[in-house]
Amino acid sequence: MTSAFDVPLRDDRAAVDKAISLLVALGDRTNAGAGVSELARRSRLSKSTAHRVLGMLERNGVVERVGTGYRLGERLHDLGRAVYAPGSETARDLLLPYLADLYETTRETVHLSVLHGSFVVYLAKLYGHRSGPVPSRIGGRA
Template sequence: MTTSAAEALRDGVLRDDRAAVDKAISLLVAFGDQASTGIGVSELARRAQLSKSTAHRVLGMLERNGVVERAGTGYRLGARLHELGQAVYPRRHEALRDRLLPHLTDLYELTRQTVHLAMLHGPDVVFPAKLYGHHSVLAPSRIGGRLPAHCTGVGKVLLAYDAEAAAQAVAVPLRQLTGSTITTSDDLLAELARIREVGVSFDHGESWSGLSCVAAPVFGPGRRVVAALSVAGQTGRIDLDRANVEVRRVSAAASQVLAKAAA
């Protein structure tokens, strides 16, 4: 076999490998809301825009690797995929969540509003825990979910006290979620400077129209920011002045607990 033929064959295999990955991902995304209950091969193939035979072949490969599993005559997402999802976030996030959950509960008891515990993960903020208030409020946050850090109260307060993360955030285009989202690096850096001056961050409809919140940092050993707590509610109904006082108080108490534990 000539060198050019070998290179062509190798390139062909690589293209096939990439195609297979693309097909597998398309199928996994196609499960949608039926990821845990199961869905038939024909419907998965239709959603993923694959032939039924190709979908069946790729699903068989995914099943052998534990990424999907049988659910009657169809398939559902498997345990291996859940394990991979858990591995995305550092184990310290889980340990820190457990340490801070009592403080999140305290914040809820003081405000009776929706409260969040959040941590940074790259340019995004993730929500290991959330407690829902008595008043229903629409919000894009969910437990285990993530949002761009620059357009949330918790995300901005975390960026304000983490220079490296802030530099990474402004190095890429800022995604706009609402008409109030900060979209320029200069505006974001100015906002982060204001947050460091006052010690808390406000979100006035930047992640979701009609949602307001106030967030404060939680510091670990060496005064390094490790998490943020926030109180959120419907704009015009939430008392942000009261929420400001309570989130400062609880975050400070949480920071003291973490500092003592590390001493």
């Protein structure tokens, strides 16, 4: 006879919930990447489920393999750019010469950004020579 403790707990989360929990776990790791075991633990999924969902995300370009681990993929960046700065490619291309002029005049780090709700989203950045490092990145929010 089996008891309730012998039956594995069923994870009733939908596939999209599982995928998002893995993406969030990967997002915390930046470019370093993470292995299946770590991602499964951080997203509270079984290792086999994490492996299966990561495979689906990889096939769709949302995550990519790095050695034996995974990291966020380029397609996710493209999707994020479309959300936070619609039309930003054209605006960036039109405004980049002015950004370069500002950089030439000041020799300081200059940013091109747009307001999205209550956040600023960085579209371009030119690094200055005289100032210290500025903790911002293209596509980042402040």
